[in-house]
C-alpha cells in the first residue's frame with residue numbers, strides 16, 4: 413500500500429477479527445519490519461514472544477481482559493532488555509529502551525496493515541502475569557503487545573486533533589493547516605466503465621452519475637459519503653471498502669436507478685445503511701454481524717423466526 417494511504421486510511425486499531433491465523437511467512441515479515449525500526453545505538457534492546465491462538469487464549473483474562481483478542485491470529489509480546497542502555501546512559505538509557513520497543517511496535521503494525529492484516533496495540537495488560545505465563549526472565553520486561561488478525565469489521569479511521577493544537581512551530585514556518593485548500597470531490601459522469609478496477613483510493617464524497625460499472629472491482633476504497641446515481645454496478649465486487657454514509661440514489665431517489673444484482677461484498681462496513689424499495693432476492697449472507705438490523709421495523713432475529 414502506498415505509504416501516505418497506509419497511515420491516512422490503512423492502519424487503525426481493529427478489535428474485531430475473523431479468527432484466521434497467520435502463516436509463518438507473514439509472522440516473519442512482521443518480525444522483519446519490527447526489527448528494522450530505528451533503535452538506540454543499534455543495540456536492539458528488544459525481544460519478541462510470538463503467540464499462536466492457543467497461547468493467546470492463555471492471556472485472557474489474567475494478562476489482558478478483553479475477550480476480543482481470542483479471535484486474533486497471532487500476538488507479539490514486545491519486551492525490553494534495558495541493561496546495556498541503562499549501564500551506558502542511566503535513566504535516559506531506560507527511556508531509550510522503551511522508545512525502541514515503541515518504534516518496533518509501530519513498524520510491526522504498519523507492515524501488518526501494508527500486507528492486508530489488521531491489529532491493535534495493547535498497553536493495558538498485566539506485565540507480571542505476562543512474565544509468569546511466558547516464563548520471561550529477569551532483566552527482560554514486557555512493554556506492549558501487538559495483536560494481529562484478519563479484520564471482521566474495520567472501524568473508521570479515528571480523528572486526530574488539528575495540527576495547530578498539538579504543534580508549536582519554532583521559526584519561519586506557516587502555521588499547519590493554513591494552506592489547506594478544499595479539494596473538489598472526485599466526479600465521474602456519463603460513461604461506460606464496465607469491469608474497471610478501483611484500487612487503494614480515497615473516493616470519500618465522490619460522485620458517480622449515469623455510469624455503467626458492471627463487473628467493476630472496488631478494492632481497499634474509502635467510499636464514505638460517496639453518491640451513486642443512475643448507475644449499473646451488476647456483478648461488481650467490493651473488498652475492504654468503507655461505505656459509511658455511501659448513498660445509492662440521490663436524495664430524490666425516485667428519479668434514480670441503481671442496478672447491483674450479483675454484486676459481491678467482502679469486509680464491507682454497512683453500519684447504519686438504509687435499503688428502501690429494493691429487490692433483495694437470492695442474496696447470500698455469510699459470517700455477517702446483523703446486530704441491530706431491522707426489517708420493516710422488526711428486529712432481524714424475530715423477522716427470520718417468523
Ligand SMILES: Cc1cc2nc3c(=O)[nH]c(=O)nc-3n(C[C@H](O)[C@H](O)[C@H](O)COP(=O)(O)O)c2cc1C
Pocket residue numbers: 423424425426427532533534535536537569570
Ligand atoms: C501506548 C498505547 C497503549 C494502548 N493500549 C491499548 C489497550 O490496552 N487496549 C486497546 O484496545 N487499545 C490500546 N491502544 C490503542 C489506542 O486505543 C488507539 O491507538 C487510539 O485510540 C487511536 O486509535 P487508532 O489506533 O485507530 O488511530 C493503545 C495504544 C498505545 C499507543
